[in-house]
Amino acid sequence: KAGVTQTPRYLIKTRGQQVTLSCSPISGHRSVSWYQQTPGQGLQFLFEYFSETQRNKGNFPGRFSGRQFSNSRSEMNVSTLELGDSALYLCASSLLAGGTKNEQFFGPGTRLTVL
Amino acid sequence: SQQGEEDPQALSIQEGENATMNCSYKTSINNLQWYRQNSGRGLVHLILIRSNEREKHSGRLRVTLDTSKKSSSLLITASRAADTASYFCATEKTSYDKVIFGPGTSLSVIP
Numbered sequence: 369k370a371g372v373t374q375t376p377r378y379l380i381k382t383r384g385q386q387v388t389l390s391c392s393p394i395s396g397h398r399s400v401s402w403y404q405q406t407p408g409q410g411l412q413f414l415f416e417y418f419s420e421t422q423r424n425k426g427n428f429p430g431r432f433s434g435r436q437f438s439n440s441r442s443e444m445n446v447s448t449l450e451l452g453d454s455a456l457y458l459c460a461s462s463l464l465a466g467g468t469k470n471e472q473f474f475g476p477g478t479r480l481t482v483l
Numbered sequence: 484s485q486q487g488e489e490d491p492q493a494l495s496i497q498e499g500e501n502a503t504m505n506c507s508y509k510t511s512i513n514n515l516q517w518y519r520q521n522s523g524r525g526l527v528h529l530i531l532i533r534s535n536e537r538e539k540h541s542g543r544l545r546v547t548l549d550t551s552k553k554s555s556s557l558l559i560t561a562s563r564a565a566d567t568a569s570y571f572c573a574t575e576k577t578s579y580d581k582v583i584f585g586p587g588t589s590l591s592v593i594p
Contacts, residue, residue: 410584
């Protein structure tokens, strides 16, 4: 089975721009979660989608949004980029909704640099 | 604030030694997981322990959970250079809650 794929792998943007990141979960997995990882804040939960519905949301401003399509693929969007948005964005898929009771499989991440 | 906190922040050991990492959390949890992250393989799930379990093994890994002390430990026996990575504990308070990761322990295994 193919793993979780994320595109693009690397991205450089300037302040004020917007960006869209894509995640394709493992075939058959219906839950996709997004995390932001930075050296200072560690791994922080952004949101989780299950069957096209947002189930959980972390403490991020409204500039961060996401969606899930009927084929379970997910996108996250960050508008009006700030320098502090530079991070590794990780996507994780799991078979069902919810976290630890269902093992999460992580993608390689998208490294976003905001200049 | 972080639900889980790993201790120590960094650990350096010789190959063949055992490595122990601890995770403390603040509120009651449903389950706890340990993950490993290195540059080669990204973030990988290691083991899940449910709140009604006290100990679990997987190969060279042993995880314990003490819900009365709100803490968990990960023991890696007979460490190898390939075990060099950051290790994170992750918790969720209820079955459908968001998963919260701790800041991680950086483990260096010296050949």
